[in-house]
Amino acid sequence: MKNLLNKEIRLAASPLSYIFLVAAVMTLLPGYPILMSAFFICFGVFHSFQHAREANDTLYTVLLPVRKRDFVRAKYMFTCLIQLAGFIVCTALTAVRMSALSKAQPYVGNALMNATPLFLAFVLLIFAAFNVLFVGGFFRTGYKIGVPFLFFGIACLLLIAVAEILPHLPGLEFLHVPSGERLGLQCGLLAASAFVYGILTFASCRTAERRFERIDL
Amino acid sequence: MTVAILEVQGLVKRYPSFLLDGVTFSLEPGRIMGLIGRNGAGKTTTLKSIFNLVHPDGGEIRVFGLPMPEKEREIKQRIGFAGGAVDYYERKKIRDIAKVTASFYESWDEEAYRRYLSVFSLEEDKTPMQLSAGMRVKFSLTLALSHRAELLILDEPTSGLDPVSRAELLDVFRYLKGRGVSILFSTHITSDLENCADDITYIAKGKLIASGSLDGFLAENRQAGRGDTLEEIMVWHEKEPLYEKLAE
Numbered sequence: 001m002k003n004l005l006n007k008e009i010r011l012a013a014s015p016l017s018y019i020f021l022v023a024a025v026m027t028l029l030p031g032y033p034i035l036m037s038a039f040f041i042c043f044g045v046f047h048s049f050q051h052a053r054e055a056n057d058t059l060y061t062v063l064l065p066v067r068k069r070d071f072v073r074a075k076y077m078f079t080c081l082i083q084l085a086g087f088i089v090c091t092a093l094t095a096v097r098m099s100a101l102s103k104a105q106p107y108v109g110n111a112l113m114n115a116t117p118l119f120l121a122f123v124l125l126i127f128a129a130f131n132v133l134f135v136g137g138f139f140r141t142g143y144k145i146g147v148p149f150l151f152f153g154i155a156c157l158l159l160i161a162v163a164e165i166l167p168h169l170p171g172l173e174f175l176h177v178p179s180g181e182r183l184g185l186q187c188g189l190l191a192a193s194a195f196v197y198g199i200l201t202f203a204s205c206r207t208a209e210r211r212f213e214r215i216d217l
Numbered sequence: 218m219t220v221a222i223l224e225v226q227g228l229v230k231r232y233p234s235f236l237l238d239g240v241t242f243s244l245e246p247g248r249i250m251g252l253i254g255r256n257g258a259g260k261t262t263t264l265k266s267i268f269n270l271v272h273p274d275g276g277e278i279r280v281f282g283l284p285m286p287e288k289e290r291e292i293k294q295r296i297g298f299a300g301g302a303v304d305y306y307e308r309k310k311i312r313d314i315a316k317v318t319a320s321f322y323e324s325w326d327e328e329a330y331r332r333y334l335s336v337f338s339l340e341e342d343k344t345p346m347q348l349s350a351g352m353r354v355k356f357s358l359t360l361a362l363s364h365r366a367e368l369l370i371l372d373e374p375t376s377g378l379d380p381v382s383r384a385e386l387l388d389v390f391r392y393l394k395g396r397g398v399s400i401l402f403s404t405h406i407t408s409d410l411e412n413c414a415d416d417i418t419y420i421a422k423g424k425l426i427a428s429g430s431l432d433g434f435l436a437e438n439r440q441a442g443r444g445d446t447l448e449e450i451m452v453w454h455e456k457e458p459l460y461e462k463l464a465e
Contacts, residue, residue: 003320056305065293216271
């Protein structure tokens, strides 16, 4: 598996997957739907799938002494690796916003979502949607990327809309406080979303392995 | 009795508009077998089935006596596949592709790799995109040979090559045969086979027409008045009376 991951990084990946990690810095933007950072990180991974498809990566890989399911796992591992890197940056910047910058006027008067543990929870949910709808959708055929990405795009927009609306609902205003309020509850939601991310990604990977095994290349 | 290095028994694959119908053949160590048939006859489906790229609906495949796909990883360590010219990672340097490929094989021989690069005049700083069709096939073979493959499976390796490149490639095949490597290659350029193959397997419209020694196949068909060369024999078997149909 280490060899396959190395192959993903050195041959199959598009440089855009790494460049789009910079989108995590959007976490700092006031007056902007900062969950778009998660969308752009996924968009970077999408480019690697596109790049790999054009480079006949699938055929090259399945001719190596590996099982078809290993190919699927390597793609999920690469995707999760990029998502983890993006999540770490988002988390670090969220911590900065919640501490050193918590009283900064642009954030105090921010009409849109502030960076809080709830934001990070939604980042993970968007990543999970990508893994299920796009990566899982790709392995239905082994080559189609347009429709799976469209489905992910719709799901992502819905998740962003829900996340932006939540702090404006009566009783949930505390979700909007820049320094974070009721952090125990918010961290609990973050942990729950991490659990959902793990379960959905694992299930999606297993399903993709079965689907891809049945495909005639 | 020699143990076959590759055994294909009753291979069946159904597509909506095509049926590969019970193809059976075997390849012995150190021999070159040509898999012939016209375009769409089922040659590539047969080769892909051997590599578990397509899933047969019936039949059995054993490589080195091991069942495919149950022993897929073990088998792939010992075989090399070249689907003609390299058409993957066209913008990556040969050096990078080879380095990654090497990491997957326990028996990768760096010295042999360097030697093939030198003999084939391949430059590691070039990308597949910068190579001619003949050089791409040679790079593909370099990768397959550098992990000491005991069986080479090649899908139309000589298609699209100029006569000189084809002659060079056949020289390589003869050299490898001398070193005990078995080769199965599909082609519809029958003159290539007459120059280097020991055996042939002939498939037409998904059905096996013949499988055995090339000399025996030629002698049998000459005696039956079907032609003197593989090309004439194939034409005798498969040519459709299009002229007559058009003239009706």
